[in-house]
Amino acid sequence: MSGVRVQVDRSKCVGSGQCLIAAADYFDQDPEGYVTLLPAAQATDLDKNPDVRDAVDKCPSGALSWRHVDD
Numbered sequence: 001m002s003g004v005r006v007q008v009d010r011s012k013c014v015g016s017g018q019c020l021i022a023a024a025d026y027f028d029q030d031p032e033g034y035v036t037l038l039p040a041a042q043a044t045d046l047d048k049n050p051d052v053r054d055a056v057d058k059c060p061s062g063a064l065s066w067r068h069v070d071d
Helices: 018-023 050-058
Strands: 002-008 027-029 035-037 064-070
Touching: 002 035, 018 027, 018 050, 050 064
Parallel strands: none
Antiparallel strands: 002 064, 027 035
């Protein structure tokens, strides 16, 4: 089964917190303020979730993107 997952490039994260504002059930920030994925964000097909789509779209640094996977 294939799907789409959220991918994080922490080297691009600027700690703006837009992902938390858009989808707090899926994203968090570590003590330094950089994005981390919560367990719910490991699911496939989150591109169909409007909150997660919004978080990826609004990330000002491009640290969040989509990755196609084959399970």
